[in-house]
Amino acid sequence: MEVRARAPGKIILAGEHAVVHGSAAVAASINLYTHVSLRFHSISDNDHTLKLHLKDMPLEFSWSIERIKEVLQEVGCPFSSTPTTCTPEFIKSIAALVIEQNIPEAKIGLASGVSAFLWLYTCIQGFKPATVVITSELPLGSGLGSSASFCVSLSAALLALSDSASLDFSHQGWSVFGENELELVNKWAFEGEKIIHGKPSGIDNSVSTFGNMIKFKSGSLTRLSSNMPLKMLVTNTKVGRNTKALVAGVSERTLRHPDAMKAVFNAVDLISEELSTIIQSPAPDELSITEKEEKLEELMEMNQGLLQCMGVSHASIETVLRTTLKYKLASKLTGAGGGGCVLTLLPTRIHFQILFIFGGIILVMTPLISIFSHCMLLYSMMNSMIKY
Numbered sequence: 001m002e003v004r005a006r007a008p009g010k011i012i013l014a015g016e017h018a019v020v021h022g023s024a025a026v027a028a029s030i031n032l033y034t035h036v037s038l039r040f041h042s043i044s045d046n047d048h049t050l051k052l053h054l055k056d057m058p059l060e061f062s063w064s065i066e067r068i069k070e071v072l073q074e075v076g077c078p079f080s081s082t083p084t085t086c087t088p089e090f091i092k093s094i095a096a097l098v099i100e101q102n103i104p105e106a107k108i109g110l111a112s113g114v115s116a117f118l119w120l121y122t123c124i125q126g127f128k129p130a131t132v133v134i135t136s137e138l139p140l141g142s143g144l145g146s147s148a149s150f151c152v153s154l155s156a157a158l159l160a161l162s163d164s165a166s167l168d169f170s171h172q173g174w175s176v177f178g179e180n181e182l183e184l185v186n187k188w189a190f191e192g193e194k195i196i197h198g199k200p201s202g203i204d205n206s207v208s209t210f211g212n213m214i215k216f217k218s219g220s221l222t223r224l225s226s227n228m229p230l231k232m233l234v235t236n237t238k239v240g241r242n243t244k245a246l247v248a249g250v251s252e253r254t255l256r257h258p259d260a261m262k263a264v265f266n267a268v269d270l271i272s273e274e275l276s277t278i279i280q281s282p283a284p285d286e287l288s289i290t291e292k293e294e295k296l297e298e299l300m301e302m303n304q305g306l307l308q309c310m311g312v313s314h315a316s317i318e319t320v321l322r323t324t325l326k327y328k329l330a331s332k333l334t335g336a337g338g339g340g341c342v343l344t345l346l347p348t349r350i351h352f353q354i355l356f357i358f359g360g361i362i363l364v365m366t367p368l369i370s371i372f373s374h375c376m377l378l379y380s381m382m383n384s385m386i387k388y
């Protein structure tokens with residue numbers, strides 16, 4: 001039997017990094033997904049391996065089940081019905097299994113994703129031979145939550161074929177997990193994110209699991225129902241970076257300047273709270289929509305300033321900020337920063353049929369792709385047009 005699962009990426013409207021330190025943050029899922037296909041090998045296959053095929057890279061990894069058992073059982077048995085954090089001993093053993101696969105140097109960032117795969121697979125399914133195929137519509141390491149959607153879709157596929165979830169496969173089409181199963185998927189995905197991010201807040205896996213728009217603070221999630229359609233332009237600077245290093249950098253700065261950083265995180269908390277209140281408040285007329293958008297733009301600019309204080313902006317991000325500001329558009333980085341993607345609010349006061357931007361290049365802004373939670377995304381049109 002083959003099971004397929006998918007989970008969306010996300011944008012963060014306010015509060016990234018500060019959310020790791022207990023502030024509120026607001027995130028929305030987007031309609032770009034990571035897809036996972038999982039198929040157990042049957043006896044007739046006579047294939048006693050675990051295969052991971054990262055189709056977009058393209059890379060294929062294969063371990064004999066005997067080898068996985070030999071290496072992992074030295075430190076214990078990972079198999080567990082409840083979400084478990086990978087211990088440093090298991091991390092070492094898993095790293096040995098990953099190193100054997102000789103990932104090319106240029107793609108070494110994938111090692112943490114492959115480690116998360118091995119942990120989630122062996123914890124949830126034990127030592128069963130199988131083939132797992134991954135494809136992703138998300139750019140990796142760009143702030144759109146590729147790591148979380150990878151962990152969520154993988155956990156969902158693994159749990160769908162485990163005894164912990166009761167899914168009805170009798171009909172064709174997508175099955176949807178119930179609330180309890182979603183909680184379980186989310187918890188396992190968080191364990192995967194810990195391997196990739198080091199110290200994740202849990203916001204990325206939560207929004208990828210539950211979809212729509214959420215406010216997230218100190219591990220707890222509030223679903224937001226927006227009353228205003230928001231159009232967001234997402235620009236990928238294509239400058240690579242790694243969330244783990246950026247999160248660690250902010251923690252180090254916090255150790256050096258605890259009081260100043262506390263004030264920064266507190267300010268971000270207030271921004272996220274105000275932003276979520278505005279998004280949820282009723283919108284009776286055009287005027288109030290414009291007023292709300294102006295407030296949101298200001299809050300995004302303030303949040304960006306505080307992200308600069310945390311040291312996670314980048315020259316490429318600043319270039320996008322300056323360029324959009326020329327057109328009186330407010331922008332902020334989204335996700336971990338240090339490169340990656342930038343959000344620009346496209347207010348209703350401007351009717352974007354055609355936008356002249358980036359040195360006179362004409363960008364046709366319609367049709368915009370609709371995404372969850374009333375946000376709109378125009379992704380990747382910019383990619384080929386921005387040169388740094």
Ligand SMILES: Nc1ncnc2c1ncn2[C@@H]1O[C@H](COP(=O)(O)OP(=O)(O)OP(=O)(O)O)[C@@H](O)[C@H]1O
Nearest residue numbers: 109110113141142143144145146147150243335336
């Ligand atoms: N489809 C995938 N296949 C394998 N590994 C993946 C995949 N998607 C993400 N990863 C893992 O996640 C890493 C990228 O995660 P990272 O958290 O740095 O960026 P992001 O999740 O895209 O951005 P952000 O965390 O800021 O939203 C990759 O280097 C890889 O290890």
Ligand SMILES: C[C@@](O)(CCO)CC(=O)[O-]
Nearest residue numbers: 016017200201202335336
């Ligand atoms: C930078 C960060 O705040 C968001 C990454 O999308 C990290 C996290 O919350 O886990």
Ligand SMILES: [Mg+2]
Nearest residue numbers: 145147148243
């Ligand atoms: Mg990530």
